[in-house]
Amino acid sequence: MDQVKNSGPRPAPDHEIWSSEDPIPGGGLRILIYSHDSFGLGHLRRCRSIAHSLVENHSGLSILILSGSPIIGSFDFRARVDFVRIPGVIKRRNGEYTSLSHLIDIEQTLAMRSSIIRHTASIFDPDLFIVDKEPLGLRGEVRETLQMLKERGTPLILGLRDVMDDPELLASEWERKDVAPALRDLFDEIWVYGLPGICRPLEGLGLPDSVLRKTVYTGYLRRTVPQHLPENGGLHPPEEDYLLITAGGGGDGEQMIDWVLRAYEADPDMPLPAFIVFGPFLAPDTKAAFEARLADLPNVSAITFHPNPERLMERAAGVVSMGGYNTFCEILSLDKRALIVPRTQPRREQLIRASRAQELGLVSMLEDNGTRDPATMAAALRELPRQPRPSSVVVPGLLDGLTNVNRLAEEHMTRYRVQPAGETRSASMQRIDRGRSSNAVMTRLFG
Numbered sequence: 001m002d003q004v005k006n007s008g009p010r011p012a013p014d015h016e017i018w019s020s021e022d023p024i025p026g027g028g029l030r031i032l033i034y035s036h037d038s039f040g041l042g043h044l045r046r047c048r049s050i051a052h053s054l055v056e057n058h059s060g061l062s063i064l065i066l067s068g069s070p071i072i073g074s075f076d077f078r079a080r081v082d083f084v085r086i087p088g089v090i091k092r093r094n095g096e097y098t099s100l101s102h103l104i105d106i107e108q109t110l111a112m113r114s115s116i117i118r119h120t121a122s123i124f125d126p127d128l129f130i131v132d133k134e135p136l137g138l139r140g141e142v143r144e145t146l147q148m149l150k151e152r153g154t155p156l157i158l159g160l161r162d163v164m165d166d167p168e169l170l171a172s173e174w175e176r177k178d179v180a181p182a183l184r185d186l187f188d189e190i191w192v193y194g195l196p197g198i199c200r201p202l203e204g205l206g207l208p209d210s211v212l213r214k215t216v217y218t219g220y221l222r223r224t225v226p227q228h229l230p231e232n233g234g235l236h237p238p239e240e241d242y243l244l245i246t247a248g249g250g251g252d253g254e255q256m257i258d259w260v261l262r263a264y265e266a267d268p269d270m271p272l273p274a275f276i277v278f279g280p281f282l283a284p285d286t287k288a289a290f291e292a293r294l295a296d297l298p299n300v301s302a303i304t305f306h307p308n309p310e311r312l313m314e315r316a317a318g319v320v321s322m323g324g325y326n327t328f329c330e331i332l333s334l335d336k337r338a339l340i341v342p343r344t345q346p347r348r349e350q351l352i353r354a355s356r357a358q359e360l361g362l363v364s365m366l367e368d369n370g371t372r373d374p375a376t377m378a379a380a381l382r383e384l385p386r387q388p389r390p391s392s393v394v395v396p397g398l399l400d401g402l403t404n405v406n407r408l409a410e411e412h413m414t415r416y417r418v419q420p421a422g423e424t425r426s427a428s429m430q431r432i433d434r435g436r437s438s439n440a441v442m443t444r445l446f447g
Contacts, residue, residue, distance in 0.1 A: 028060035029413050032126035034117065034142055035067040036134040037088070041249040041279070043132050044069045045326045046161070046193070048077070049221050050130070053402040054409060055080045064124055066117055070100055071280055075307050076226075084120050086113045089138065097139070114141040121145045127413045130157045133164075135179045135187070146186045155412040158187045160201055161325040162194025162220070165347045167204030174205065183211045190215045191408065193325070193401050198356050216408065219400035223326075223333040225310045237275040237312055238301070243381060244316035246309060248324045250279015254286050256322055256341045259372040261293050263381055264300050266374035270381060272317055276302035277309065310334065318384040323354040323363070331363065332399060335391045338363040339384050361393045 031054060035047040044067055051063040055078055062080045065072075068088040077083065087109045088100030099109040117137070121129065129149050135158050136143045146156055164170050174180065183190070192201060196217050237244070245260050247253025257276060264270055278287055287304070294300055306312055309327075313319060313334050321327045323340035331338045340363050342350035351367075358365040364387055366380050 028062060029058065030124060030126045031061065031063045031128045031130065031409065031413075032121055032124055033063060033065045033130045034132060034137060034145075035065055035069070036132050036138065037067045037069045041069070041071075041281075042161075042324050042326050043067075044072060044075070046159075046221065047130075047132050048075060048081075049223065049326075049329075050159070050402070050405055051081045052078050053221075054406060057406045058410070064120070064126075066120060068100070068113065071305075074280075074305070084116065086116045089113075110139050110141060113138070114144065117142060118145045118148065121149060125152075126154060127416050128155050128157065128409055130159050130191075131187075132159050133161065135174075135182050136177060140177070143182070146182065150186055153416065155188045155416055156186055157412070158183070158190045160190060160192050161349075162192060162201065163199045163325075163349045163353045164201040165349050166352070169348070170201075171205045180207060180211070183214075184208060187214065188412070189408070191405065192217045193219075193221055193405075195219055195395070195397060197395070198360070199352060216404075218404040218408070219397045220329050220332055221401040221405075222399040223310055223330045225314045225334070226308045237315065238273050240273070241317040241385075242273045242275045242315075243318050243320060243384065244312055245274050245276040245320045246312075246327060247277065247279045247282065248322060248327060250282035250304075252343055253279055253322055254282065254290075255343070255368055255372065256320070257282075257290060259341065259368065259374075259377050260320060260381070261290065261297070261300065262372060262374040263377035264297050265293070267378040268299075270299060270378065272381075272385065273299040273301070274320075274381075275312065275316070276300065277306055277312065278302055278304050280305045318381075320381070320384070323350045323357075323365075325353075328353060328357070328363075329399075329401075332390050335389045337384055337387050337389055339380055340365045341368060343368075360395065361388065362390045362395075 031051075033047045033051060036043045044065075047065055047067070051065060055061050055063055063082075065081070065083040066086060067083055068086045070088045072083055072085060087104070089097045089106065089109060090100055091097055097106055099106050101109075126149070129146075131137065131142060131146070134142075136146070150156060165173070190202070190211070192215060194201075194217060202212060202215060245257065247257055257278065260274060260276070264274060276290075278290070282304070290302070294302060310330055313330055313336055316336060319327070319331055319336045319338040321331070321338060321340055323342045330336075340350070340354040340357070342354045342365065344351050354363065354365045357363045364380070364384070366377070
């Protein structure tokens with residue numbers, strides 16, 4: 001669409017001129033999703049799953065994902081789901097951030113990101129804005145966008161995974177980032193993609209009751225195996241049963257991979273071969289060292305990345321993982337026996353999730369005490385194909401996440417669009433919310 005600079009009196013309505021600062025005219029419903037992306041693949045994959053489910057169930061809906069992931073273009077997206085790639089950043093192991101492009105200062109990168117996010121939201125004019133994981137975005141880059149959309153009356157949603165971190169650590173982090181006022185004053189609802197019987201991520205943070213009342217537990221996000229997609233190039237997994245070893249993005253998975261390789265090196269008669277997915281963010285020198293070890297292991301093979309890991313997991317006899325949110329959802333959805341080897345730094349998220357899941361009988365867990373004894377891992381791998389499947393445990397609502405996200409999103413978008421003549425969107429939201437108490441019990445799922 002051509003952009004025309006408006007330098008004179010505003011023309012009559014039937015000759016409206018669209019400027020780059022105005023919302024896009026016409027079209028159906030729109031959802032904007034901000035994907036926190038400073039480390040790994042988890043945030044992007046979760047947002048992508050939600051977006052795909054929403055467009056599948058709403059024919060007039062378009063979704064735009066804001067992400068700085070350097071490999072977002074490697075994923076396939078359904079029709080009516082698109083993305084805006086903002087300048088990338090990298091989170092170092094010491095917690096500091098740096099620009100993906102080392103030629104640009106981090107403060108300049110953050111300023112560009114904030115500007116792109118704000119202008120995209122202004123023009124796209126979403127009917128719903130979902131912020132993933134970081135309430136104010138990386139270094140507060142979403143704050144101005146939230147304030148702008150709040151003034152328009154746009155429903156604002158914070159989406160959280162089932163486990164964030166140890167409450168004491170998260171409370172300190174959120175206090176430093178001044179998160180509480182945003183939770184209280186900006187967000188209309190907080191969706192937790194899990195169940196309170198497994199974890200309540202906002203408990204122990206000292207948040208006011210007004211914030212806790214906004215929290216909805218949706219259940220975990222069910223995953224399916226994509227159909228009719230081209231096969232990933234390169235090496236394929238074995239034809240026979242195998243153990244899938246997946247390190248997620250790979251940036252912090254080297255210890256788990258090393259431990260599995262030690263087990264196969266020490267026990268050449270392991271009954272099942274291993275197929276490893278290193279992850280695209282595994283350090284190149286570490287990857288090269290692992291590949292050199294693979295040359296002496298005929299029953300272990302590896303690839304760097306697969307855009308649809310559900311396909312690999314579907315055929316696996318068991319899964320070894322660090323237990324990140326997305327892999328955990330896939331394990332539950334595909335009913336796979338799993339051994340979780342959680343990391344504990346810089347967050348305890350994986351350990352908390354794996355410990356609780358093991359207590360419920362959904363998975364088994366093996367903690368890394370620093371020695372990574374080969375015999376211990378070999379014994380766990382041998383036992384893995386014999387352990388019960390997750391489906392042997394009945395957990396009501398366990399995988400209802402996408403169903404409930406669709407219902408909640410539709411509810412918010414309907415309120416946003418349907419207003420009496422002459423009433424602002426913000427006033428409409430306030431009016432409808434005043435009448436919401438009658439179905440409050442229904443909307444607070446699994447509370």
